[in-house]
Amino acid sequence: MDQIVAELGSIFNLPLTLPVIFAILQIVLDLVLIFIVLFLLKRISGFDPGKFETLLKALKESHELCEQLNRTVAKNERIAAKIQEIMEDSGMAGSEKGPSKMQSPPASGASSNDEVRNLWAQGRSVDEIADATGIPRGEVEVMVSLLGQRGL
Helix, strand or coil, X not given: CXXXXXXXXXXXXXXXXXXXXXXXXXXXXXXXHHHHHHHHHHXXXXXXXXXXXXXXXXXXXHHHHHXXXXXXXXXXXXXXXXXXXXXXXXXXXXXXXXXXXXXXXXXXXXXXXXXXXXXXXXXXXXXXXXXXXXXXXXXXXXXXXXXXXXXC
């Protein structure tokens, strides 16, 4: 190491003390950093700002899809609650199970179930039952399907 320091001292014609060595190293490191910064700037100059717009558009679309998914989940939860109510009314839900974790629909649901059951027993079609009770056709189909499975 002393030999390298002596040779550097003779090249620069300076007495190489510790501060002089640190100054030379600092200059070399500064040059390396300048080279790295210039290299990165050259790579960034090919950057396309349109990519940000595309990314923002994709984020907005994904936000809209999440909102639509939330609405669909809420609708499915309401349908599941209605199915649970029908199952409880028809005796399909076991008494050994604890209370249902699903939200309970309005109290008027029991009378609508009876109406659907009576109209179905009279031989009415799903559309006729939906019109007579004001219950959406899809819900009437589910109710009738459950009634049919239980033989009611």
